[in-house]
Amino acid sequence: MARIYDRVALIGLGLIASSMCHAMRRAGLAGEIVGYARSAETRDTAREIGLCDQIYDTAAEAAKDADLVVLCVPVGAMESVAQEIAPVLKQGATVSDVGSVKSTVIEAVGPHIPEGVHFVPAHPLAGTEHSGPRSGFAELFDNRFCIIVPVEGTDRAAVDRLIDLWRGMGALIDEMDAEHHDLVLAVTSHTPHLIAYTMVGVADDLRRVTDSEVIKYSAAGFRDFTRIAASDPVMWRDVFLNNKEATLEILGRFTEELFALQRAIRQGDGDHLHDYFTRTRAIRRGIIEAGQDTDAPDFGRVKVRKE
Numbered sequence: 001m002a003r004i005y006d007r008v009a010l011i012g013l014g015l016i017a018s019s020m021c022h023a024m025r026r027a028g029l030a031g032e033i034v035g036y037a038r039s040a041e042t043r044d045t046a047r048e049i050g051l052c053d054q055i056y057d058t059a060a061e062a063a064k065d066a067d068l069v070v071l072c073v074p075v076g077a078m079e080s081v082a083q084e085i086a087p088v089l090k091q092g093a094t095v096s097d098v099g100s101v102k103s104t105v106i107e108a109v110g111p112h113i114p115e116g117v118h119f120v121p122a123h124p125l126a127g128t129e130h131s132g133p134r135s136g137f138a139e140l141f142d143n144r145f146c147i148i149v150p151v152e153g154t155d156r157a158a159v160d161r162l163i164d165l166w167r168g169m170g171a172l173i174d175e176m177d178a179e180h181h182d183l184v185l186a187v188t189s190h191t192p193h194l195i196a197y198t199m200v201g202v203a204d205d206l207r208r209v210t211d212s213e214v215i216k217y218s219a220a221g222f223r224d225f226t227r228i229a230a231s232d233p234v235m236w237r238d239v240f241l242n243n244k245e246a247t248l249e250i251l252g253r254f255t256e257e258l259f260a261l262q263r264a265i266r267q268g269d270g271d272h273l274h275d276y277f278t279r280t281r282a283i284r285r286g287i288i289e290a291g292q293d294t295d296a297p298d299f300g301r302v303k304v305r306k307e
C-alpha cells in the first residue's frame with residue numbers, strides 16, 4: 001500500500017491512537033507518525049516502546065507541519081485540543097477525530113478549524129476494554145467498520161484521502177450524517193455499555209454474592225458484561241454526556257421492553273419469552289454471518305450452520 005500522508009500527528013496516545021500507529025506502519029501509510037499525550041507518564045511510555053517517530057510535549061508542536069491530525073482524546077476533551085492546535089495547522093491539512101459521538105464533537109471542533117484546513121470526522125467501530133499506549137495492536141480495525149461523517153461543504157478529495165487511510169488500516173467504510181450515527185451507536189454501543197455497567201453494579205451491590213459465588217461461578221454472560229464494564233470511565237462518562245438525547249430515547253424503549261419481559265415472567269407467559277428470544281437469536285446470527293463478530297469462534301468467517 002502506498003503512502004497516503006507524509007506526516008500524521010496523533011493527539012492522545014491511547015488504545016485507538018496506538019492501534020492506528022501499528023496499523024499505519026503495517027501498511028506503510030504514513031511517511032512519519034508523531035504524537036502527543038497529556039501526561040508525561042504516557043509520553044515516556046510511548047517513547048520507551050517506540051510508538052511514534054517523535055513524541056512532543058505539546059499538542060501544537062505535534063500538529064505543526066502535519067498533513068493529517070487525528071484527535072484521539074475523550075469526546076469531552078476534543079474542543080480544548082482543537083483550540084490549542086488551530087493556530088499552527090498547515091494550509092491544506094486535514095483534521096479528523098475518532099470520537100464515539102459525532103454531533104457534539106462536530107459542534108465543538110468545527111468552529112476552531114481555520115479556513116483552508118479540512119475537517120473530516122470519523123469513528124472506527126472497534127475497541128477493547130483496555131486503554132493507554134501499550135494497549136494498541138495493528139489488527140484492531142481489520143474487517144471492522146469505520147464510519148466517516150463528512151460535514152457539509154467538505155472537499156471530497158480530503159474525505160476520500162482519509163477513507164484510503166482507513167481502508168489501508170484494514171477497515172470497511174460507511175458514510176452517514178452525525179445525527180444518524182449517534183442514534184445507531186446509541187443502539188449498538190452506548191446503551192449496551194450502560195446496561196453492562198448497571199448489571200455489574202447490581203452484582204457488586206449484592207456483596208454477599210459477589211465476594212464468593214459471582215466470581216467463582218461467573219458464567220459467560222456475566223463475564224462478557226464485566227469485560228465491557230471494565231472500559232475507561234472517562235471515555236464512557238463523556239459518551240453519555242455527549243449523546244444524551246439518543247441514549248435516553250433508546251433507554252426509554254429498553255425499559256419498556258424490560259417491563260414487558262418482567263410481566264411475561266410474572267404471568268408465566270412462555271410464548272412471549274420464546275418468541276422474543278427467537279427474534280433476538282436471529283439478530284446474533286446475522287452479525288456473525290456478516291463477519292462482524294471478532295470474538296466468536298473463527299469458523300473461517302463462514303456462515304454459521306442453522307438448525
Ligand SMILES: NC(=O)c1ccc[n+]([C@@H]2O[C@H](COP(=O)([O-])OP(=O)(O)OC[C@H]3O[C@@H](n4cnc5c(N)ncnc54)[C@H](O)[C@@H]3O)[C@@H](O)[C@H]2O)c1
Nearest residue numbers: 012013014015016038072073074075077099100127131132
Ligand atoms: N476504546 C474504544 O473502544 C473506542 C473505540 C472507538 C473510538 N473510541 C474513541 O476514541 C477516543 C480515544 O479513546 P481510547 O480508547 O484510545 O482512549 P484511551 O483512554 O486509551 O486514551 C485516551 C488518550 O487521551 C488522553 N487524554 C485524556 N484526556 C485528555 C485531555 N483532557 N486533554 C488531552 N489529552 C487527554 C489520555 O492521556 C490518553 O492518551 C475517544 O474519543 C473514544 O470515544 C474509543
Ligand SMILES: O=C(O)C(=O)C[C@]1(C(=O)O)C=C[C@@H](O)C=C1
Nearest residue numbers: 100124125126127128129188189
Ligand atoms: O469491544 C469493545 O470493547 C467495545 O466496546 C468497542 C466499541 C463498541 O461498542 O463496539 C466501543 C466504543 C466505540 O466507540 C466503538 C467500539
